Amino acid sequence: DAKTTQPPSMDCAEGRAANLPCNHSTISGNEYVYWYRQIHSQGPQYIIHGLKNNETNEMASLIITEDRKSSTLILPHATLRDTAVYYCIVRVENTDKLIFGTGTRLQVFP
Amino acid sequence: NAGVMQNPRHLVRRRGQEARLRCSPMKGHSHVYWYRQLPEEGLKFMVYLQKENIIDESGMPKERFSAEFPKEGPSILRIQQVVRGDSAAYFCASSPRWGNYGYTFGSGTRLTVV
Numbered sequence: 477d478a479k480t481t482q483p484p485s486m487d488c489a490e491g492r493a494a495n496l497p498c499n500h501s502t503i504s505g506n507e508y509v510y511w512y513r514q515i516h517s518q519g520p521q522y523i524i525h526g527l528k529n530n531e532t533n534e535m536a537s538l539i540i541t542e543d544r545k546s547s548t549l550i551l552p553h554a555t556l557r558d559t560a561v562y563y564c565i566v567r568v569e570n571t572d573k574l575i576f577g578t579g580t581r582l583q584v585f586p
Numbered sequence: 587n588a589g590v591m592q593n594p595r596h597l598v599r600r601r602g603q604e605a606r607l608r609c610s611p612m613k614g615h616s617h618v619y620w621y622r623q624l625p626e627e628g629l630k631f632m633v634y635l636q637k638e639n640i641i642d643e644s645g646m647p648k649e650r651f652s653a654e655f656p657k658e659g660p661s662i663l664r665i666q667q668v669v670r671g672d673s674a675a676y677f678c679a680s681s682p683r684w685g686n687y688g689y690t691f692g693s694g695t696r697l698t699v700v
Contacts, residue, residue: 510688517696519590519677520629522688563628572619572642572681574689576628 479503479566485581488558494551496580498564501545508567509540510574511549513560520563520576523549554584590615590680590692591660598698605665605672607695611680618661619679619689620653629677635661668699 481499488494500509510525524531524538526547531538537550551558563579591610599605611618616637621629634642635655646653650668655661665672675696679689 512688517675517694519679519691519693522690525688572617572634573631573645574619574621574629575631576621578628 479575480564480577482562482564482577482580484578485583487583487585488551488554490556490584490586491553494554494558494582494584496549496551496562496564496582497546498548499546500564500566503544503566509538509544509547510565510567511536511538512563512565512574512576513558514563514579515557515560523562525567554582556584556586558582559584590678590690592676592678592692592695594695595693596696596698598700599668600700601669602667605668605697607663607665607676607678607697608660609663609678609680609692610660611678612682612690615680615682615690617681617683618655619681620661620663621677621679621691623675623677623694625674632663665697668697670699673697673699 508525508527511523512520514520523535526538540547561579561581563576565574593608618635620632623629631645633646633653638657650666652664675694677691677694679691681687681689
């Protein structure tokens, strides 16, 4: 079973920041938090991952709470093309499995 | 540098036939992962392979399903005697090595069993 909990859906206005929350209260010390998204029925696209520190790349920022029990993916300026299902995944220690939950369906509207 | 290539994109098989799904990883990637996505569900891990080795097949159904990643050529996911419940999207991902890397996924093969 997925070790994460996400809201099933969210809306965001185009040009605004999209903040997608994720709870992972049972995360272990060496487990990373990964974010992927799936646009329509395409293959999942890697966005970002982190362990303890906040991370930023050209796509998004990842904010992880100090106790690591939750995190937030931030898309700073959402566009219509960011409409997708976003998956928050805790990578099981010492395995290569990604356990996908049901994700958050983000709808960006004009 | 082409991404992960999967073919065919769409595959239709009658019940009882065999389905072969192919995955060519990104150049330089020697680790391949197969996932299945049933309609309206999230992706489920099936199998993890390195060249000529199956590392983790804990997500593979016990019967009819097999996977290989030969020294030369693409990785193959083989489903024998397909049933309607095998209808799904099958995604392949690759990575350059074991560790904390983001995987690159292919566009998937959509299998329909009629």
